Amino acid sequence: MGAVAMQPDAMQTAVMHPDISIRSISKTFGNNRPVLNGISLEVTPGEMVALIGSSGSGKTTLLRHIAGLTAVDADGGEIEVRDHVLQKGGKVIRDRGKLRARIGLVFQQHNLIDRYSVLTNTLLGAIGRTHCLGGWLCRFNREDQEIARNALSRVGMLEHADRRADQLSGGQQQRVAIARTLTQQASIILADEPIASLDPASAERVMRTLSEINAVDKVTMVISLHQIDFALRYCQRVVAMKQGHIIFDGPRDQFTRHKIVDVYGSDAEMGRV
């Protein structure tokens, strides 16, 4: 059968439908000022978005809300992931397992279980599809083993499959964490400062790996980064936060020096970012 031409309107709808839809969310811890202050954001399937901002601007808190790990304030807006409400009215939905299974998380640290092998850590990505006795004794089938090995191969870590996680360098650990999201078959990856503690070569490799996954698998990514040069090189879109607000959201070529100074203030003027 020949290819069916998509009408322009249908194409637009398909392209524009967001993977992540955040509507006016707010979060206040205790009696402090809001950490997130009426944030709205839509992320389209396949986008690779850099989330930047000074320390304390709210990046981690925003990522944790998108992951469903932290609830918005009671009157603090709502978040939809892939067309399903993830949280609303101060509550993360009860049946969040299925949605969470679509979201892969990569953090700066504490990504892996030290005493487990690289392969087992990677296989933990498949846990949502597996029966685990008492929540820990999991039997992974041959197909999942294959998926995990393939994921390790893609991030260049297959030769380390049998090593303990705590024997790896920081960059290698991050690549295993990324392999775990591939094994999970996540359609969204949220990465919180994945290269913060890495040397430049390892940082480059981790960002390249994420970028390849974004390009090949069309996985949607939101990545918080402190390094502006990496953000601008690897991410097409920049979202910049300051004191719980989004103060810039646009293509990287519009994120000019002037905007960088708006976001980072004197740090940027001193050349520290």
Ligand SMILES: Nc1ncnc2c1ncn2[C@@H]1O[C@H](COP(=O)(O)OP(=O)(O)OP(=O)(O)O)[C@@H](O)[C@H]1O
């Ligand atoms: N669980 C919490 N309880 C109280 N305050 C919190 C909590 N989590 C975050 N905060 C506060 O929220 C603010 C934003 O923190 P967050 O970690 O989101 O910032 P960030 O932009 O990710 O910073 P960094 O770049 O340093 O990681 C900070 O002032 C922090 O102290």
